Amino acid sequence: MTLHRPDRLADALALLAGDAVALGGGTDLYPGLRDAAPPPHMVDLTRIAGLRGIRRDGTGWRIGGATTWTQVLKADLPPLFDGLRGAAREVGSVQIQNAGTVAGNLCNASPAADGMPALLALDATVELASDAGTRRVALADFVHGPRLTALARGEILTAIHIPDAAGRGAFLKLGARRYLVISIAMVAAVVATQAGRIVRARVAVGACSPVARRLAGLETALAGATADEVSAIVSACAFTELSPIDDVRASADYRSEAVKALVVRAVSATMEAK
Ligand SMILES: Cc1cc2nc3c(=O)[nH]c(=O)nc-3n(C[C@H](O)[C@H](O)[C@H](O)COP(=O)(O)OP(=O)(O)OC[C@H]3O[C@@H](n4cnc5c(N)ncnc54)[C@H](O)[C@@H]3O)c2cc1C
CATH class of the missing domain: 3.30.390.50 (CO dehydrogenase flavoprotein, C-terminal domain)
Incomplete structure (x- = not known):
């Protein structure tokens, strides 16, 4: 297995256009392998500038596609986010929160993913990117069923967008x-x-x-x-x-x-x- 660790999004997307698999913290991917061999090529997304962390953008908030649960807990967010913060506190243990990402939780598409209800209640949309371009999908339309998402081959979740709202x-x-x-x-x-x-x-x-x-x-x-x-x-x-x-x-x-x-x-x- 080769682990690629690009620090530019374009390099990650070029690798993923082949047969490589995206990797966040690996806290779903590795346990899911059980005794199977890992995929031959994996692309660690966590070094890519712009994919980690939370910031305000023009119309609300942007959670980067490699942001960990611990980063959610440490971010200075308004009470609107108290539910997402509550979910972050409930995901596994501190070690899992340090490695596991919000995007990985959504892309893994487990019916028991703690991030899903919290982000649905925030009216989140997800930003998906591939070497062909970027698109946005409402979170409610992103997960189709257990382990089924709208991700096309070679596409990654680059950000979660949350509109400003009172509450x-x-x-x-x-x-x-x-x-x-x-x-x-x-x-x-x-x-x-x-x-x-x-x-x-x-x-x-x-x-x-x-x-x-x-x-x-x-x-x-x-x-x-x-x-x-x-x-x-x-x-x-x-x-x-x-x-x-x-x-x-x-x-x-x-x-x-x-x-x-x-x-x-x-x-x-x-x-x-x-
Ligand atoms: C001991 C333990 C306890 C856990 N407890 C909980 C819990 O209480 N609640 C809960 O909800 N989950 C729990 N989990 C599951 C897991 O920790 C979370 O779902 C976590 O958020 C997954 O994120 P990750 O970055 O580790 O995903 P990864 O394992 O890296 O990836 C998961 C899947 O998403 C894909 N992927 C990752 N990032 C992207 C991206 N940006 N774009 C496209 N595809 C991507 C990967 O290819 C893979 O298919 C637990 C796991 C363990 C091992």
């Missing part, structure tokens, strides 16, 4: 134990309020459908609600976007019940005075 985020993850655990369910919310009432709510759920989903019906129902009304509104909602399954971690019924409780807690957390 505060929250992220809650339920697992069979407190740390280092694959999610049974997770919920991210971004809520903007005015005079104690919800002006706009964005709520996304992971690990309860093949791809994490926004709850459009609930988001509409929450508009205008006070904190005291949230629980009743959530109870009355059918959550038709979700299709939880029975698996080794939990039953579908348990997931359905747990998600309702998590949604109430996450939305309520965003409305608490800080």
Whole structure:
């Protein structure tokens, strides 16, 4: 196996136009190999200037395609990002957060990827680049199913874009134990309020459908609600976007019940005075 470590995006894209495979922190790729040999050519993206770190751009925020979870935790971000920060804290352990990247989490396309609901609630779009050019895709259209993304051959995720918005985020993850655990369910919310009432709510759920989903019906129902009304509104909602399954971690019924409780807690957390 040859590990290429380019420091220019153009060099990485030229390598990836052949048979090379992109590598972030390797925290999904290497465990996924099990006993198989690694691909013959891998391209480490982490040395490329412009792919690491978070910065403001004209219309919001740009998270580079090799930004680690630890960089998310250390960045000076507004309360809008409290959910993404919460997800960063929940990804594996500190060692995994130091190596693992946000982009790798999305590109791996696991139904239990903690980054997906947090970024869906932030209305994220992803920037994809190949030696043929660059395009942008809404995150909701980027992941098609377990291990299935819109990435074309030779294309990499160069950035995640988050539009400016008012509001505060929250992220809650339920697992069979407190740390280092694959999610049974997770919920991210971004809520903007005015005079104690919800002006706009964005709520996304992971690990309860093949791809994490926004709850459009609930988001509409929450508009205008006070904190005291949230629980009743959530109870009355059918959550038709979700299709939880029975698996080794939990039953579908348990997931359905747990998600309702998590949604109430996450939305309520965003409305608490800080
Ligand atoms: C012990 C352990 C605990 C974990 N706990 C959690 C957890 O709690 N929650 C969670 O969500 N995940 C968890 N993970 C999974 C993993 O750490 C995360 O998904 C991480 O964000 C993956 O990022 P990475 O940079 O390591 O990806 P990599 O392993 O480098 O890459 C993953 C896939 O994405 C592709 N890729 C990477 N970057 C790009 C890019 N910029 N453009 C195009 N393709 C790209 C690679 O080719 C590969 O197919 C855990 C993993 C381990 C080993």
